[in-house]
Amino acid sequence: MPGMTHHGDALLSIGDFSRYARISVRMLRHYDERGLLAPADVDPYTGYRRYAPEQLRLAGRIRSLRDAGCGIPLIAELLPLFQESPATLHDRLEAHVAGLDEAAEQLAAQRRLARSLIAGIDAALPVVAERTFAPARVLALQRTVACYPAEGELWSDLRDLLASPAEVDPSLFGDLTGATYFDAEYRDDDVEMAIWREYHGPFTPRRGFEIVDLPARRVAWTTHRGEFETIGRATQALGEWIAQHGRTQVGPVFTVYVVGPGRVSDPEQWVTEVNIPIA
Structure with a gap:
């Protein structure tokens, strides 16, 4: 390090230092150029580099930070903190x-x-069909969330509500469970959606939840199997079917979770019905 003085025989050659530090000579030279690990001594005539034995600890920190995925700028920020803070x-x-x-x-x-x-x-492409979706009375929570995967936050809020028997009666829930996506176009962020479960009991609006009566609707629908990252195949098939049959979308897309993460943890077993109201 600059300012350090050592007797010549107390210094390590770059080869020995490389061996003990388990850092290649090429990378030692690179770290010197980037200001991370300067040799203790450089011969002004030959350019031969030598290192102090105590620099092995610094080299070990650099190697560990590097192997932990830290880039050079971050390593430079973190190294002084070992001593300073x-x-x-x-x-x-x-x-x-x-x-x-x-x-x-x-x-x-x-x-x-x-x-x-x-x-x-x-x-093969998902099979699309037409049906009437029956009316349903549901307990719903509608909110704008950061992105589509953030839907899980709403389900977490529902689990918290279910943990309070004084607020809802778990025995009065039906089998119908789903989510509705209100934005007219696909959005990468700030997505407005609602999650809902069929519910047959009394409920006073609270915590953002309320009772919603879903009307009967004519829908184009298809079944998606597997994880949600690939659900685009279902919406693509639905869009193609609607265009080819001269139909018009008249309401937001909604899904029904026939078998979802709340029932089984294996994504390969998830079954989701994707519905688009049509006229």
Whole structure:
């Protein structure tokens, strides 16, 4: 490090330092260029680099941060915190872990989608039919959420409501469970939706929940099997059917969860009916 003085025989050659630190010579030179790990001594004539033994601890921190997914700029920010503020370092690393968790979820979703694409290469398009959707009295919660996957937040609120027997009677729920999506176009964020369950008991509006009477509707519908990331195949088939049959969409898309995450955890067993009101 700049300002450090060492007897020549106390310094390590770059080769030895590389071996002990388990960092390649090429990367040691790179870290020097980026200001992360400067040699303790550089021969002004030969350019030969030597390192102090105590720099091995710094090298180990760099290697660990690198292997934990930290880039050079983040490593440069975090290294001083080991000495200056371990508490701040702890918080910054926790934030990094949260970012890794989010990236892992996105990667897992991409992997599932790739698998579904493989499975669907030779699959036929979903079968679309027309039917009258019967009227229903439901307990509903409508809200604008960050994105479509954030629908789970609404179901979590419903679970919290169900945990209060004084507010709703679980025995008075029917089998019909679904969600309605009110935006006229697909949105990447700020999605208005409602989740609902058939309910046959009295209820005073609270916590954002209210009783809604869903009217009878003529719908084009199809069945989607599997995880929700691939439900686009169902809406594509419905859109094609509506156009080919000269029909018009007259209401928001809604889904019925025949078998959903609340019943089974395996996405391959999920069954969702996708409905579009038509005229």
